[in-house]
Amino acid sequence: MKVINEIWQVSKYTLMEFLKSRVLINTIFISVAIFIVVLVASEISYGNPQKVALDLGLGALSMSLFIIALLMGSTLISREIEERTIYIILARGISRTSFYLGRIFGFAIALFINAFIITFFVLTLYFLLGGSFNSLLIYSVGYAYLSALIILCVVNFFSLFTNVTLSVLYTFIIYVIGNVLNETIVLTFVENRPFLGKVIDIIRWLVPNFSILNIKEYVLYENDLSFNYLFFVGVYGVFFCLVLMAISSFIFYKKDLE
Numbered sequence: 001m002k003v004i005n006e007i008w009q010v011s012k013y014t015l016m017e018f019l020k021s022r023v024l025i026n027t028i029f030i031s032v033a034i035f036i037v038v039l040v041a042s043e044i045s046y047g048n049p050q051k052v053a054l055d056l057g058l059g060a061l062s063m064s065l066f067i068i069a070l071l072m073g074s075t076l077i078s079r080e081i082e083e084r085t086i087y088i089i090l091a092r093g094i095s096r097t098s099f100y101l102g103r104i105f106g107f108a109i110a111l112f113i114n115a116f117i118i119t120f121f122v123l124t125l126y127f128l129l130g131g132s133f134n135s136l137l138i139y140s141v142g143y144a145y146l147s148a149l150i151i152l153c154v155v156n157f158f159s160l161f162t163n164v165t166l167s168v169l170y171t172f173i174i175y176v177i178g179n180v181l182n183e184t185i186v187l188t189f190v191e192n193r194p195f196l197g198k199v200i201d202i203i204r205w206l207v208p209n210f211s212i213l214n215i216k217e218y219v220l221y222e223n224d225l226s227f228n229y230l231f232f233v234g235v236y237g238v239f240f241c242l243v244l245m246a247i248s249s250f251i252f253y254k255k256d257l258e
Contacts, residue, residue, distance in 0.1 A: 006094045010102020011109065013089075014076075018110035023072065027064075027114045031121040034060045038125055050131040051220050057122030058140060058216045064118055065148035069111060070171055073152040074164045076103050081257055100252045104156065104245060108149055115145045136219045139230055143213040146237040150208050151175060153244035160251045177203065178210035208240045 018024070038056045042049040077100065080086040089099055119141050127133075154174055158167035181204050212233055218225055 003095070003098055006098035007102040007105060010089070010094065010099050011106035014103050014106025015109050018072075018107065023068070023110075024113070024117075027068070027117050030064055031118045034064070034118065035121045035125055038122070042125075042129060050126060050129045053129050054122075054126050054131060055216070055220055057126060058144065058219070061115070061118050061122055061141065062144045062147065062214070062216075065111065065115055065144055066151055066175065068114055069148040069151040070155055070168055072110075073107065073155040074159050074167045074171075076107055076152075076156055076159070077252065078159050078164060086257065096253045097249050100249050101245065104152070107152060111148055111152065112145065115141070115148070134219055136215060136225065139225075140215050140219045143215060143233065143237065146234070146241075147210055147213045149241050150210070150237060150244070153241050153248065154208070157244055157248045157251075160248060160255060174207055175210060178208045179214075181207065181209050181211060209236075213237055 034057065038053050038060070041056055042053040045052045077086075080089075080103075086099065090096065094102075123137070151171060155167050155171040158170045162170070181200070213236075215225065215233075217223075
């Protein structure tokens with residue numbers, strides 16, 4: 001119970017820190033901007049306005065959450081060390097592990113609030129234009145949030161042993177690789193070179209496969225996905241987060257804070 005209480009206290013502190021910042025206000029402005037841009041684009045496009053709105057809206061949601069997780073996650077721990085506020089918190093008897101997990105969970109809640117606000121504007125426009133409900137919509141939004149959580153864990157992992165700039169750069173590279181893995185493995189160039197194929201297979205185990213978390217195309221064209229597949233994708237994303245959190249927690253526990 002003591003550990004859970006410590007994690008909760010740090011999470012609350014992190015969430016309050018987020019609510020006092022301008023990020024939430026910026027998210028609302030971004031959401032309104034997305035609403036207006038998507039509305040105009042859907043009106044002037046030749047395609048189905050509902051699909052155009054949903055396509056652009058879900059894309060904007062994923063990109064916005066990615067940027068928020070990337071930029072804020074890179075300073076989630078390092079800023080506390082630089083400003084030396086971490087010493088005050090640790091002096092109260094809170095363990096490093098509890099502090100780390102509390103920061104992650106607190107920002108995960110903050111990220112959820114951002115996702116909810118942007119999703120509200122995107123889906124409001126979609127339904128105003130006559131869009132119909134599809135259960136895959138919920139999964140698509142959920143997986144966009146899960147992808148952002150993975151980004152948060154990845155950038156936080158790198159920030160423990162590099163500076164902010166490099167941690168952002170490395171995470172961006174991981175994100176790009178994770179989005180092209182499925183397409184790369186089926187290229188003729190790769191298929192004709194077995195060794196290269198094996199290397200990519202190894203990379204697929206080490207790098208989060210963001211492409212399987214992106215089911216936007218299935219939502220747009222109303223294609224069904226089995227519950228087993230959706231469940232597997234969700235477990236895959238959560239598993240990656242837990243592994244990264246465990247490794248990062250250990251690194252932070254051993255890290256010299258001086």
